[in-house]
Amino acid sequence: MSTAAPATPYLRVDVDRLRANVTRAAEAADAAGVALRPHAKTHKSAHVARLQLEAGAVGLTVATVGEAEAFAAAGVTDLFVAYPLWLTADLAGRLRALRSSGARLAIGVDSVAGARTAAELLAGSGTEVLVEVDSGHHRSGVDPALTGDVALAAGDLPVRGVFTFPGHSYSPGARAVAARDEAAALSAARTSLRTAGLDAGVVSGGSTPSLAHTDTSVLTEVRPGVYVFNDAQQWELGSATPDQVALTAVATVVSHAGGRAVLDAGSKVLGADRASYASGCGRLLDHPDARIVQLSEHHAVAELPGRLPPLGSKVLVVPNHCCTAVNLADELWPSTGEGPWPVTARGRNG
């Protein structure tokens, strides 16, 4: 395999920054006395997973059965599919195969009907469940007061605990508020479980923006993902500094049309994520005043004050959302020049 960097655009990992990000989160979790179970949907990389586990992560979080399979094949033995899976015979068979291979495994449930289906199709497999509750992001997850009902519907499946994703932390000024909502919802969920005669061994939450505000008197586990790489969203939310951004797209300035820098990294490299608070479609790491004001599949048009970077020169683009950027690439190119890291679980959506 060639170790020479490919033609632009490609994704580059600053390995020193990655290692610093991994270590910082591991030490913070350790100091707070909570388990760290990083969400691997961000990096989808067996290499990065190994760094996280070596730094003390108790296991990985994944979003899909396909991701669980990819990481199990790479040797990861403790996997939580933090998603309200609707089980079919096919999915259940794949989960049973993972269990048979020796993996410790848990899945999410967020409805009585979903829990019943899981109970039926996974009976005797030793797959554990966690009940997902809505803590204010209003995506999936039950009302915390109904946690006990959902857990009881899981029948013989061991109930490991409760979880939530405080995704409303992705908004300016909302990081601490979202962490408070998270703790309140998880606390209510734990109470609901106890009322149903069950114990919440694991109380799991966490998102990269809210991480620093985690209420460790309630949570026993956190599942941040983005912190390994960071991105323009974290930069703009204030949960990462530019020198903590470990993932960039290396792009070439192909045109100065209209007095702007036209780059060859478009939405098929960066992703098209643009949250309402985003200042543009991505940032330039070495030009903090630049903004990507127009994005198409193979063009990013950047406006910046002063002299434009020369035609043919390379710039480092910070994607708005690193998780979707990584999922577009087959390989990540580490700054150490050791040759590409495969994106092990790329495209494993199902």
Next chain:
Amino acid sequence: MSTAAPATPYLRVDVDRLRANVTRAAEAADAAGVALRPHAKTHKSAHVARLQLEAGAVGLTVATVGEAEAFAAAGVTDLFVAYPLWLTADLAGRLRALRSSGARLAIGVDSVAGARTAAELLAGSGTEVLVEVDSGHHRSGVDPALTGDVALAAGDLPVRGVFTFPGHSYSPGARAVAARDEAAALSAARTSLRTAGLDAGVVSGGSTPSLAHTDTSVLTEVRPGVYVFNDAQQWELGSATPDQVALTAVATVVSHAGGRAVLDAGSKVLGADRASYASGCGRLLDHPDARIVQLSEHHAVAELPGRLPPLGSKVLVVPNHCCTAVNLADELWPSTGEGPWPVTARGRNG
């Protein structure tokens, strides 16, 4: 290779609709007396390319050298990289290799400096150039009046003609206006070429929204891409009807949290494109009143009137932008049940 459809979410192609879309555009181009050179970045599929060429396309348009390589390897012999490439020795070597394999090849240039670099690195290769002009989309492309200067800088490289992308057609009510702007810019570019003593053999434009308004007294070639599949953008712009949508993501209803339908097709399947005019993050083909109001990587939250589709049922999601959705998948699943079509040029960005 298994021909059974995989676990959701996955991309499905309605083959009858695809064939009808391919035929309709081919017949319209034929009737108008313009060449059809479809943009293959939409489908990235050797299978779909074959359908287009069999229906009379003169060759393919691609966005990158990597796409050109992928389609040349699949047997396509006439390729236009409609992009202002900034050539390096590496890219030039790859283009020379394509020429050596027998492909007819052209690339875009949009600056004197870019044309000079191409002239130097591709001398004697027989690679042709087309000058890109800006017709109002304000992305790449020179002022049409400067077309002759750029063409002269291409030195010994054969100048095939001029091209533009009237991308400002992607706005409500702008389809006919963008086509008029396209014709005016290309006409001015042709004049500029003539003043420089060169002939524009090919005058190339086209986008799916503006296609029906193409001024065939100016253009000799059109390069639409999206028309093969269509998507929610075309539906909402009025350039396609729902029954012309040939690509959908098959998704499972995994949750009814908050009284909404939570689907397992998120931005890693649909793409996160959301134009300012889009009514949501995607549509449901069989529920025209539904809107995807919230999209994350593995969740699409749909609001719809009346009864929600049942938990565990499947729905067909129309992505906002089919080009980015296809580029997320390794395979497309045809409705004929013949087993998956590989996305031949997936991720070939460089």
